[in-house]
Amino acid sequence: MKISYLIFLSFLFILLLFSITTYINFQQSEKVRENTEWVDKSTTIIRNSNRFQRNILNMISGLRGYLFTGENYFIQAYDSAKTENETILKELSGLLPPASDQHALLEEIRHINENWLTDFSMPLIQAKNLAGNSDSSLVNFNRLYREKLMSGHERYLNRQLQEKIRVFINNEYNSRDIRTKILNASVRRTRAISVGLTSLSILVGSIISIFLAYRISTRIVGMVKMANQISEGNYEAYTKDSGHDELSNLAHSLNNMAHVLKENITLLKRKNQELDQFAHIVSHDLKAPLRGIDNVVSWIEEDHATEMSPKIAEYIEIIKGRLVRAENLIHGILSYARVGKETQEKEEIDVNQLVDEVGESLILKSSLKLIVYPKLPKLHTEKVPLLQIFSNLIGNAIKHHDKKNGFIKVYHQEFQHHYEFFVEDNGPGIGRNYHNKIFVIFQTLQERDTLESTGVGLAIVKKILDDRNQKIHVTSDAGKGAIFSFTWPK
Secondary structure (H helix, E strand, C coil), X not given: CCHHHHHHHHHHHHHHHHHHHHHHHHHHHHHHHHHHHHHHHHHHHHHHHHHHHHHHHHHHHHHHHHHHHCCHHHHHHHHHHHHXXXXXXXXXXXXXXXXXXXXXXXXXXXXXXXXXXXXXXHHHHHHHHHHCCCHHHHHHHHHHHHHHHCCCHHHHHHHHHHHHHHHHHHHHHHHHHHHHHHHHHHHHHHHHHXXXXXXXXXXXXXXXXXXXXXXXXXXXXXXXXXXXXXXXXXXXCCCCCCCCCHHHHHHHHHHXXXXXXXXXXXXXXXXXXXHHHHHHHHHHHHHHHHHHHHHHHHHHHHHCCCCCCHHHHHHHHHHHHHHHHHHHHHHHHHHHHHCCXXXXXXXXXXXXXXXXXXXXXXXXXXXXXXXXXXXXXXXXXXXXXXXXXXXXXXXXXXXXXXXXXXXXXXXXEECCCEEEEEEEECCCCCCHHHCCHHHCCCCCCCCCCCCCCCCCHHHHHHHHHHHCCCCEEEEECCCCCEEEEEEEEC
């Protein structure tokens, strides 16, 4: 399976677990909300039930007080409690589910209350209101009073009503307790499920992350190791990968690249060897006829020195000059071909002594002075390449110098990781449009008949520095001297 698919499916699975957790928590919050609303409604029912019960007691006491004293104060308290109870019964009926046991019990309470009002309170109040009109009305009230109150049925209804109200209130309290216990159990269950799913999500996410990190990192480390081996010259490096994902494609590409690179490097080495052999063979084969021509010219000079006209003598000198140039070109080709082919041992080099050695090996013109600044650095490096660089740069400055009072200066600057060396002269200078041309092999700025030069020296310098990832730069204008600067690692 592709890594992208695996990451997507893993993320989708974790997202699904969190979605389930969120959904369960949402459902639980709805239950909590519903229970809160139910508890609020239950509290209202209990509060109204208590008010109803209190009003019943107020009605009984108000009725008895009015019947004994006839004071309107008592009947007003009675009427107020009666009116409020009617409202309470209506509210309670709207709060209770129609098919519930509590609603049926409330209907019983309503029926008992109406019986009490119809059979006792209302007839007694009407009789009491008429008792003051005549003696017969008073007698009728007393008879009715004894009949209603002394029989014990009124007390029975009051007790039954109080008992029903008490049962109603207790049922509401019990329902609320049961509902609370169910809710608490649901909350605990939901909390356990949420914690479990969250922990499972974290665990699965961690396992997937560790698996992906291990699977990807180990394979990438193998590829990096392979790349390092290739960079160190081991072109037979190979990385094993039996997967079928993006990294497998990358591994196969790296292996294919290593194979192609190995073939190309092998081919390149063979071509380089052929070129080296060609350079040596050509130089060897060319030197033999050149020596033969030189011998023939020498014989002609020896045998016919007195017979040659000045023009023929001039031609003989031209031939000898061309022979010297050809030998120098062959030597330059060999020197250029050898650059970078031979491993040089590093040693402690005093650059001041090295430059002095170069100056002693070169023939300075009488009008030219070599100035070597003191305190040039000491390096642990290869001697021959650095010697070739200074020899070619100083030799070129000597060869091309055309001033009567000339100088060549050698100095340096130090940087964090390298030195920069300068070879400066006040000679004829180099036009800016030739600054790149001078480092190409066999390229010269003057006619070869005017100045004997092979055009190989600066090309050798450039190649030595390129092999070491170093830079060379020329600062010059025609007629204003030249400054050659190159970098060398510490």
